[in-house]
Amino acid sequence: MNVHEYQAKELFKQAGIPVPEGAIATDVPGAKALAQKYERPVMIKAQVHTGGRGKAGGVKYAETPEQAQILSQAILGMDIKGHVVKKVLVTVAEEIVTESYVGIVLDRETKRPVIMVSSSGGVDIEEVAAKTPQKITKLAVDPTVGLLEFQARNLAYQLYRDITQVRQATDIILKLYDLYWKYDASLIEINPLVTTPLGDVVALDAKLNVDDNALYRQAEIVAMRDIDAEEPSEVKAKEADLSFVKLDGTIGCMVNGAGLAMATMDLVKRYGADPANFLDIGGSSNPDKVVAAMEIILDDPKVRAILINIFGGITRCDDVANGLVTALRTLKPPVPVVVRLTGTNEAKAKKILSGVDLHTADTLDDGVKQAIALAGVPSEPAEGV
Amino acid sequence: MAIFVDKKTALVVQGITGRDGSLHAQLMKEYGTKVVAGVTPGKGGTKVHGIPVFNTMADAVTKTKANTSAVFVPPKFAVDAIYEAVDAGIKLVVCITEGIPANDMTRVVQYVSAHGARLIGGNCPGLISPGTSKVGIMPGSIVKKGNVGVVSRSGTLTYEAIWALTQANMGQSSCVGIGGDPVNGTGFIDCLEAFEADSQTKSIVMIGEIGGTDEEKAAAFIKKRVSKPVVSFIAGQTAPPGKRMGHAGAIISGGSGTAEEKIRALNAAGVPVAGSPTELPELLTTQIKKLKEKAAKKAARQAATATKKTSAKTTKAVAKKAAKKSKPAKKAASKRR
Numbered sequence: 001m002n003v004h005e006y007q008a009k010e011l012f013k014q015a016g017i018p019v020p021e022g023a024i025a026t027d028v029p030g031a032k033a034l035a036q037k038y039e040r041p042v043m044i045k046a047q048v049h050t051g052g053r054g055k056a057g058g059v060k061y062a063e064t065p066e067q068a069q070i071l072s073q074a075i076l077g078m079d080i081k082g083h084v085v086k087k088v089l090v091t092v093a094e095e096i097v098t099e100s101y102v103g104i105v106l107d108r109e110t111k112r113p114v115i116m117v118s119s120s121g122g123v124d125i126e127e128v129a130a131k132t133p134q135k136i137t138k139l140a141v142d143p144t145v146g147l148l149e150f151q152a153r154n155l156a157y158q159l160y161r162d163i164t165q166v167r168q169a170t171d172i173i174l175k176l177y178d179l180y181w182k183y184d185a186s187l188i189e190i191n192p193l194v195t196t197p198l199g200d201v202v203a204l205d206a207k208l209n210v211d212d213n214a215l216y217r218q219a220e221i222v223a224m225r226d227i228d229a230e231e232p233s234e235v236k237a238k239e240a241d242l243s244f245v246k247l248d249g250t251i252g253c254m255v256n257g258a259g260l261a262m263a264t265m266d267l268v269k270r271y272g273a274d275p276a277n278f279l280d281i282g283g284s285s286n287p288d289k290v291v292a293a294m295e296i297i298l299d300d301p302k303v304r305a306i307l308i309n310i311f312g313g314i315t316r317c318d319d320v321a322n323g324l325v326t327a328l329r330t331l332k333p334p335v336p337v338v339v340r341l342t343g344t345n346e347a348k349a350k351k352i353l354s355g356v357d358l359h360t361a362d363t364l365d366d367g368v369k370q371a372i373a374l375a376g377v378p379s380e381p382a383e384g385v
Numbered sequence: 386m387a388i389f390v391d392k393k394t395a396l397v398v399q400g401i402t403g404r405d406g407s408l409h410a411q412l413m414k415e416y417g418t419k420v421v422a423g424v425t426p427g428k429g430g431t432k433v434h435g436i437p438v439f440n441t442m443a444d445a446v447t448k449t450k451a452n453t454s455a456v457f458v459p460p461k462f463a464v465d466a467i468y469e470a471v472d473a474g475i476k477l478v479v480c481i482t483e484g485i486p487a488n489d490m491t492r493v494v495q496y497v498s499a500h501g502a503r504l505i506g507g508n509c510p511g512l513i514s515p516g517t518s519k520v521g522i523m524p525g526s527i528v529k530k531g532n533v534g535v536v537s538r539s540g541t542l543t544y545e546a547i548w549a550l551t552q553a554n555m556g557q558s559s560c561v562g563i564g565g566d567p568v569n570g571t572g573f574i575d576c577l578e579a580f581e582a583d584s585q586t587k588s589i590v591m592i593g594e595i596g597g598t599d600e601e602k603a604a605a606f607i608k609k610r611v612s613k614p615v616v617s618f619i620a621g622q623t624a625p626p627g628k629r630m631g632h633a634g635a636i637i638s639g640g641s642g643t644a645e646e647k648i649r650a651l652n653a654a655g656v657p658v659a660g661s662p663t664e665l666p667e668l669l670t671t672q673i674k675k676l677k678e679k680a681a682k683k684a685a686r687q688a689a690t691a692t693k694k695t696s697a698k699t700t701k702a703v704a705k706k707a708a709k710k711s712k713p714a715k716k717a718a719s720k721r722r
Contacts, residue, residue, distance in 0.1 A: 106487055106488065106491070106567065106568070108567045108568060108596075108597040108598070108599075108634070109597075109598060109602075111490075111491050111494055111495075111568050112491055113488070113491065126639040126640065129639075130640075142495075143488070143491040143492045143495070144492055144495055144496075180488075181488065184486050184488055185488075186487060186567075211486050211487050211488065211633075212629075212633070213460065213484045213485060213486045213487065213633060214486035214487075214488070216460075216461065217461075243630075243631040245624075245625070245628045245629075245630060247623070247625065255541075256541055257539065257540045257541025257542060257631075258539065258540075258565060258594075258630055258631025258632045258635060259537070259538065259539025259540065259541065259542030259543070259565070259592070259594055259620050259631075259632070259635075260539065260540075260541040260542040260544075260545060260620075261630070261631060262542075262594060262595070262620035262621040262623075262624060262630055262631075262635070263542050263545070263618070263620040263661075263662055265621075265623045265624070266620060266621070266622045266623050266644075267661055268623070269622065269623045270660055270661065274623075275623055278624070278628075278630050278631065280631040311541045311544050311545050311548070312524075313510075313522070313523065313524040313527070313540070313541060313544050314522055314524070315541075342548075343524065343526075343527070343544070343548075344524065344526075363663060364545065364661070364662070364663055365661055365663055
């Protein structure tokens with residue numbers, strides 16, 4: 001789960017990491033009032049769950065409250081990569097002397113948290129990593145020992161020479177590592193970490209991604225969830241305990257198991273069409289889930305055919321078939337449905353589905369081809385896959 | 386021989402009184418796995434499907450000599466269950482549980498390896514050595530004993546591949562599901578190494594997916610250290626970046642972890658990648674044939690050069706011997722003079 005910048009900054013502040021004064025506004029008068037209150041130039045920053053806000057024009061400098069009014073008017077309601085801006089963070093604009101980067105990420109290769117620092121901050125760190133990897137210093141921390149003070153200090157020395165700044169940065173890095181564990185982060189990042197003309201080290205931005213698997217013990221983070229900022233169909237899927245990702249194609253997919261769901265999508269592409277979604281109904285074969293899944297797929301007006309691919313191992317094909325019968329009866333899908341069921345209780349399932357208005361396939365490849373043919377979409381040439 | 390589990394596997398099921406633990410304890414027992422014990426704190430002294438239940442792992446291991454455990458406990462308690470198993474002296478822990486926080490895993494994997502144990506999973510279907518033993522939830526009905534080793538990050542996709550192999554009459558030595566989480570125990574390389582060393586295994590199917598760089602690492606390992614034919618399938622060619630595709634580990638982040646990169650790395654290591662999981666048996670047959678022909682050609686070439694060398698050596702040796710022999714004769718002759 002991602003939290004917004006203003007929420008992450010609140011957590012940073014509580015932990016003692018210096019951040020500029022700021023508050024959230026949901027409308028133009030609110031933004032203007034904040035700028036008036038601070039009596040200083042401010043930054044207006046769009047709060048959306050996507051990167052590249054700055055490039056998209058979602059982060060602006062306002063010298064006066066009047067400018068803050070005009071700029072927040074432009075930013076509120078703006079569409080950034082499909083995310084509509086509903087909140088802006090109004091924050092005191094700091095004068096910047098240097099910009100650095102500090103981040104901690106769960107590294108799959110070393111199976112450890114890795115701290116990364118770079119004196120090239122304020123830009124896309126992935127670009128820095130790709131083009132000038134020598135500008136990034138990395139440290140894999142032994143998770144059973146934790147981050148030691150000298151390690152944090154050595155990293156701080158990669159950023160600053162002045163001892164008071166090194167001390168400030170050491171303290172920030174140690175606190176950031178504590179936050180990483182406290183909030184079960186998969187990523188925690190300050191970009192940029194700046195120095196001001198007075199010599200202070202301040203976190204101008206804050207990013208925190210929390211491991212979904214740890215949300216059961218992160219009530220504080222769960223309370224920060226901004227459902228408005230998420231894709232509605234994905235919210236609905238989450239409520240039904242389905243794993244769902246919306247895509248742009250025309251073939252709706254319902255599959256058991258994440259790997260098989262991806263493979264099914266890949267085959268749709270291979271045979272000349274595009275998948276409308278990723279959807280994993282999971283290991284259990286609760287018929288209600290099948291109904292919910294069908295409903296979510298049908299909510300997408302682009303869907304021209306539905307492909308159901310079930311490999312029964314633990315999932316029992318007859319349970320899925322029962323759910324399917326209910327779904328077809330209650331939802332009356334206006335598009336053709338192709339079903340491929342194989343494995344545990346396959347014969348029973350076929351009996352349940354005999355006489356029901358749908359198309360059946362014996363193999364995965366056959367199912368995909370049938371669904372594409374029935375969708376009747378003139379297929380666009382596949383993009384170099 | 387198979388890998389990791391065989392006739393000697395004596396299994397304890399952690400969380401045996403739960404819904405999943407109880408069902409799969411029964412299914413594993415039916416398949417022929419020696420399920421010697423179950424553990425659920427507070428349920429010690431009872432029985433589940435005739436299997437004795439203990440309160441602690443220490444008790445279960447001391448009393449039943451179990452050497453392997455399967456973890457079916459809920460995610461909140463799963464990590465503790467792994468520590469407990471290792472602490473009780475278990476050498477192979479198979480964690481089926483899905484939903485364990487990744488940061489917890491970073492600590493437990495260190496503990497496991499520091500104690501000389503092996504962890505498979507979490508979030509995995511377990512493993513099966515057809516005809517002898519299964520630990521986990523893979524359906525026993527789809528496998529067939531044979532000599533193909535299967536290793537995969539997925540569950541049902543693996544079943545699809547195994548089923549295709551079985552239908553093509555290509556049985557399996559062992560099938561290992563290593564799990565779909567970003568941080569897990571046993572990886573592709575551990576399995577490839579074990580399959581390479583296993584005499585029953587003659588060829589290998591590796592099923593990967595987007596996220597991380599394990600497949601790339603495996604490709605490099607295959608190139609250097611695996612002599613047996615390997616074919617692969619990689620899921621997620623159509624997955625968008627930045628979105629978690631069901632499995633916690635299946636995410637393209639920062640432009641890395643894409644299917645294209647993985648396929649390129651595998652191809653570069655001489656591993657063909659199938660366009661569909663159902664095409665794996667055919668691809669494997671072709672690859673086995675190709676490697677056989679290559680090996681035969683190599684053997685023929687070696688034999689040819691060897692014959693040349695030996696014949697050359699023999700002539701030289703004979704000449705030398707002849708020379709040696711002739712020397713004393715010369716000496717003798719000179720003496721006579």
